[in-house]
Amino acid sequence: xxxxxxxxxxxxxxxxxxxxxxxxxxxxxxxxxxxxxxxxxxxxxxxxxxxxxxxxxxxxxxxxxxxxxxxxxxxxxxxxxxxxxxxxxxxxxxxxxxxxxxxxxxxxxxxxxxxxxxxxxxxxxxxxxxxxxxxxxxxxxxxxxxxxxxxxxxxxxxxxx
Amino acid sequence: xxxxxxxxxxxxxxxxxxxxxxxxxxxxxxxxxxxxxxxxxxxxxxxxxxxxxxxxxxxxxxxxxxxxxxxxxxxxxxxxxxxxxxxxxxxxxxxxxxxxxxxx
Numbered sequence: 001x002x003x004x005x006x007x008x009x010x011x012x013x014x015x016x017x018x019x020x021x022x023x024x025x026x027x028x029x030x031x032x033x034x035x036x037x038x039x040x041x042x043x044x045x046x047x048x049x050x051x052x053x054x055x056x057x058x059x060x061x062x063x064x065x066x067x068x069x070x071x072x073x074x075x076x077x078x079x080x081x082x083x084x085x086x087x088x089x090x091x092x093x094x095x096x097x098x099x100x101x102x103x104x105x106x107x108x109x110x111x112x113x114x115x116x117x118x119x120x121x122x123x124x125x126x127x128x129x130x131x132x133x134x135x136x137x138x139x140x141x142x143x144x145x146x147x148x149x150x151x152x153x154x155x156x157x158x159x160x161x
Numbered sequence: 162x163x164x165x166x167x168x169x170x171x172x173x174x175x176x177x178x179x180x181x182x183x184x185x186x187x188x189x190x191x192x193x194x195x196x197x198x199x200x201x202x203x204x205x206x207x208x209x210x211x212x213x214x215x216x217x218x219x220x221x222x223x224x225x226x227x228x229x230x231x232x233x234x235x236x237x238x239x240x241x242x243x244x245x246x247x248x249x250x251x252x253x254x255x256x257x258x259x260x261x262x263x264x265x
Contacts, residue, residue: 001167008174011208015178015201019185024193031200038204042227045215050227054207057231062200062238069193069242073249086188093184098177105176109169118218128225136229147236151243 003044010037016094020087028066035059049125171212178205192245192255196238203234 011034018030035058042051129137182201189195207227214223249255252262 001170004167005170008170008208011204012174012177012181015181015204018197018201019181019194024191024197027194027197031197034201034204038207041208042211045211045220047211047214047220047224047227050207050211050224050231053228053231057235058200062235065238065242066193066197069246072246073193073255082190090181090184094177094181097180098173101173101176106169106173109172112172113168113216116217122219122221125221125224125228128221129228132222133225133229136225140229140232143233143236147240150240154243154247 004041007037007041007044010034011041012094016090019090022084024070025067028063028070031066032059032063035063168212168216172209175205175209175212178202178208190256190258192241192248192257195257196241196245199241200234200238203230206230 014030014034014037018027018034021027021030035054039051039054039059042048042054123132179202182198182203182205185198185201186195189198207230210223210226210230211220214220214226245255248260252259254260
């Protein structure tokens with residue numbers, strides 16, 4: 001439990017830092033740190049496949065995408081002036097929300113744990129993906145195809161005649 | 162208040178992290194930061210899913226769902242950033258309030 005609490009604190013602090021950071025590059029790096037902490041948590045919950053995906057896709061690929069996008073719009077990083085006050089008070093607001101939720105939502109979450117149903121058999125991850133959740137797989141393939149289509153059409157280059 | 166499991170603690174932090182992401186998405190005008198807020202929300206959702214899976218002894222199903230969530234998240238971020246870069250090239254801006262070309 002102490003380990004979990006430690007990881008949760010890291011993720012929360014890193015998320016607040018990512019929101020408060022003045023530079024987008026720091027926000028992207030903080031997001032990667034949050035992903036690494038989350039993958040450690042998934043290993044703790046004995047979910048190695050999810051942790052592997054989290055580590056490779058979220059901490060790797062998405063961070064690279066963010067950093068490349070930030071480098072492409074670097075000038076705007078300085079130009080967009082926003083009031084800092086709403087981000088500066090975020091730790092205070094988060095603390096207040098945490099206390100509020102600990103008082104009012106915690107008993108509800110406790111009651112939810114009474115609905116636990118332990119399955120008799122537990123199929124493997126691959127078996128679940130291919131057999132039981134094949135509709136998800138179809139959705140994934142569709143959304144990937146749609147994303148490829150969008151990116152291709154956004155960066156369409158007309159041939160000069 | 163006595164904790165019967167870490168489940169309620171997991172969900173408490175998941176709710177807090179979702180709140181932080183939503184706060185970022187609602188209050189910022191920067192498009193990159195809005196996507197970062199979306200990422201933070203998805204982190205909270207993943208904590209909730211994996212915690213539920215671990216509590217009900219159904220970790221493998223939770224893993225399968227998390228893999229789907231991660232894929233959708235990566236696709237959304239890639240598409241969003243592509244649109245952002247294209248919008249920046251056209252308008253020289255990533256401020257959501259200035260993306261009003263289609264206003265009648």
